[in-house]
Amino acid sequence: MTEKVQAVGRERVTGKENGSGKRIYLGTNTKMYKTIADTRAYLSALKELTADIPEEQAELFVIPSFTSLAAAREILQGSRIRLGAQNMCWEDQGQFTGEISPLMLKELAVDLVEIGHSERRHVFGETDEEERKKVTAAVRHGFRALLCVGETLEQKEYGISDEVLRIQLKVGLGDMRPEDGGRLMVAYEPVWAIGVHGIPAGEDYVNERHRVMKQTLAELLGEEAAREIPVLYGGSVNPGNAVPLIRQPDVDGLFIGRSAWEAHDFNRIIRSVLEAQT
Numbered sequence: 001m002t003e004k005v006q007a008v009g010r011e012r013v014t015g016k017e018n019g020s021g022k023r024i025y026l027g028t029n030t031k032m033y034k035t036i037a038d039t040r041a042y043l044s045a046l047k048e049l050t051a052d053i054p055e056e057q058a059e060l061f062v063i064p065s066f067t068s069l070a071a072a073r074e075i076l077q078g079s080r081i082r083l084g085a086q087n088m089c090w091e092d093q094g095q096f097t098g099e100i101s102p103l104m105l106k107e108l109a110v111d112l113v114e115i116g117h118s119e120r121r122h123v124f125g126e127t128d129e130e131e132r133k134k135v136t137a138a139v140r141h142g143f144r145a146l147l148c149v150g151e152t153l154e155q156k157e158y159g160i161s162d163e164v165l166r167i168q169l170k171v172g173l174g175d176m177r178p179e180d181g182g183r184l185m186v187a188y189e190p191v192w193a194i195g196v197h198g199i200p201a202g203e204d205y206v207n208e209r210h211r212v213m214k215q216t217l218a219e220l221l222g223e224e225a226a227r228e229i230p231v232l233y234g235g236s237v238n239p240g241n242a243v244p245l246i247r248q249p250d251v252d253g254l255f256i257g258r259s260a261w262e263a264h265d266f267n268r269i270i271r272s273v274l275e276a277q278t
């Protein structure tokens with residue numbers, strides 16, 4: 001078990017190009033929706049619907065609730081869909097009631113850990129410094145860390161979106177070294193674009209932010225490591241904007257909420273995005 005878990009966690013991602021088009025990353029976080037039974041049904045359907053998608057074209061991942069992870073792992077055996085956790089404590093163990101440790105996630109053979117989602121930052125008050133500790137612990141334990149960043153509407157209106165993103169990246173990834181590049185993913189999720197009241201961000205605006213973020217990653221870790229880090233966009237992605245978004249040169253993938261929570265809907269978005277790549 002331990003060996004297998006480590007093998008999964010240690011697998012490296014390659015940034016993008018695979019010859020014809022970029023390799024894209026498509027994932028969903030089911031937030032505090034879907035019970036174990038719901039997750040089983042959803043993943044069984046998604047696994048079957050996406051079974052023919054070559055891994056070199058797209059990397060798919062699903063991040064269900066903690067309580068669903070064991071069932072999800074079981075269902076995803078033999079599937080290329082990666083499994084993620086929505087959060088993680090930076091400590092291995094201790095007096096942290098209600099927290100989930102990296103060792104507990106290792107037991108479940110989780111591939112990636114989502115860190116700093118907008119709701120963690122803005123509903124539960126997590127700070128950049130805490131996200132840094134979580135990213136560092138995740139990478140140390142062999143998981144891939146998916147760091148989420150994004151400005152609020154107020155910050156956007158002050159014209160400081162790029163400054164905010166640079167701070168979130170520079171602090172959140174502050175302990176990373178160039179050799180950690182293959183263990184990192186970043187999701188740009190503007191707070192104002194997320195959820196039922198979200199306003200989808202325009203593709204040009206998204207690409208500009210992604211460009212700034214990629215420059216920041218290069219400053220932090222060097223050009224080569226930065227090229228290994230996929231930068232995904234999330235926030236009201238839907239069947240209508242998925243293709244224009246993925247066509248942006250600096251958008252490496254999409255991180256989808258509501259529009260991906262039915263397996264058929266997610267599969268349709270995946271197919272449309274893959275088609276747009278060819």
Ligand code: PGA
Nearest residue numbers: 194195235236237257258
């Ligand atoms: P949404 O959620 O697609 O429902 O806006 C995105 C997210 O929170 O990651």
